[in-house]
Amino acid sequence: MGMDVTSVLNQLNSAQEQAVTSDKKHLLVLAGAGSGKTRVLVHRIAWKIQVDNVSPYGILAVTFTNKAAREMRERIDNLLGMSLRGMWVGTFHGLAHRLLKAHWRDAKLPENFQILDSDDQLRLVKRVMRAMDLDEQRWPPKQAQWWINGQKDEGLRAAHIQESGDPFMATMLRTYRQYELLCEQLGVIDFAELLLRVLELWRNNPEVLGHYQQRFGHILVDEFQDTNAVQYAWLRLLAGKNSDVTAVGDDDQSIYGWRGAKVENILSFERDFADTETIKLEQNYRSTSNILKAANAVIAKNADRLGKNLWTESGEGEPISLYAAFNEHDEARYIADRLSAWASEGNRREDSAILYRSNAQSRVLEAALLQAEIPYRIYGGQRFYERLEIKNALCYLRMMLNCNDDVAFERVVNIPPRGIGDRTLEQIRELSREAGCSLWDASTRMVEEKRLTARAANAVSGFMVLINEMSGQLDELPLSEQAENAIQHSGLVDMHRREKGERGQARVENLEELVNACKNFEPEDSGAPVLPQFLDQVALDAGDRQADQDEDAVQLMTLHSAKGLEFPMVFLAGMEENLFPHKMSIDEPGRLEEERRLAYVGITRAMQKLTMTFAETRSTYGTESFNSVSRFIRDIPKDVVEEVRLHNSISRPTTYAGITNSDEGSDTGFQLGQQVRHNVYGDGIILNFEGNGPRARVHIAFDEVGTKILILASANLVAI
DNA sequence: AAGGCAAATGTTTTT
């Protein structure tokens, strides 16, 4: 190994360098937004390898997302100028999967255990609850699923939980027990189970634990504030007495508390890992000082903080723009307008992003972007491998691999419809329960023993012949042709082709995209069968790498999915009370603090220009609501904010001191924000009224010709 | 067993 210390240390500020080179046993890095935390992590690994002569084989680096893992690996390879094969870099779940594959016997799992995604999990929970004869109205399966995952995230099995007199808890606990049994019986594990199983694997098998403790002398964890109880226990156990641990995180960016993440783990770290050096990274390299001022002011209101204050050497930059829209359409239009201008100044669209609190907001934004002909790309929402048509196709592949896969069986046995209805299926399930065999075996027996009507038997054997035919060629054909076979012969493609509207078309395209993904799939172990490797990878990777990265497009996403990203130009849309902070979180102090951290995350995504918008009227689910401007905006010092006044309009008192517009103009038959049509200027939206009676004037933003001021009485407006 | 219609239902979601 070369000792090129300079390449590892240059480009680092003193706090970063201190973190990279720290020789205390453990290290806790509290890294503010944009302070270079990934850089520190990457350089610290390089430092250990190059200077401390640590073998890459002894290093374990854990992240939360596949994307972060890929990025880390890439950056280390680049820094060191070579690829480090022995080093483990991956997500908690990915590593857990790898461990369980290697130690399936000790973990008491079947060798070919399947991973359940949350959709599969919900189906099983439903199945359990139906078998228990629970009323789905009174006990929503989603809630039970949520509860079970919550327990697992805390490391609690059904057997660990004390029953209290509470009927809710008693029901949840019973469901949990039954669900555990069913998973056991089917040989499947959900996401939370992956982690919990590994914890138990280590606890119950000291020799297995010892092996990994010995191997991984150096453990590094990214986004430490997002670890849950099980992940924390994992780290403590694996680190044991000898390994050193580097944890990097930011308590101010903890936004996954609702998923079991524990910020407290940061506090516990210094206590549980003796001989820890704690370093704060507070210099921000991302944003202008105006943006940082806003971020600092917003987060300062939180009580439970370790306390960091971001600063920057860069200048004030532009003020933060605040636009008070009349309604969500006006808001979207304004944003589209600003984006057009930004792009026409020669900027790349992918350097801009629109962030929002909830996915439902994206619709209106999309419509406005579409109309303005601005290309956009939506992140998050439904992920590729979770789409209905893709999951169906994957389940066919699963059936080809292992026809005893009951979860897959249930899903596709009658998709596309082939005449196997509830009655038939229920008989098959019953036999499978009685005989303790798979649904597939039960079907075989039902047919053989002629226990079905002729029509049903015909349908069932049709399905079995189909699966058998496809799995017969398993070893002969390449993966992509297997997939092609699966989507064609199963009739999935035809089914969606017959579907009316654009949706069917999109689904067919997605299925073709799946075949494509199979073509590009590179198995880790080139000696082993490809299909199982593909299915495992797919189960642990949402497949959110976008297909058409080539087009320069504005990025739309929720605030949650924006964490870790940065953009020169950022819009925060929907800055209204009840939307952000969300009404579900407003009354609980702890949850409100998390919303505030989310606001902090949002603001700190912006590098050069931040624009926040809110709508005075917003229709949600068909009903109109009037929300005041978000408290997070009111917390921002006024001197960094510039309120946007529309073009030449004689402004109404929009001020975010909290005055909202009345229903001024209601006697004219039109309302603010209303869509109207003019026989010369075309379609537009009412921005403002001026004056009363027949001489009242109206400001309208037209789609084609911009804002005009017209005499209401002579404008001949038509509401649309 | 499948297809059509009314009713219910809506935060965030790395894996």
Add this chain to the structure above:
DNA sequence: CATTTGCCTT
């Protein structure tokens, strides 16, 4: 508003 779910009819 728009999409999914469950019930009811063919």
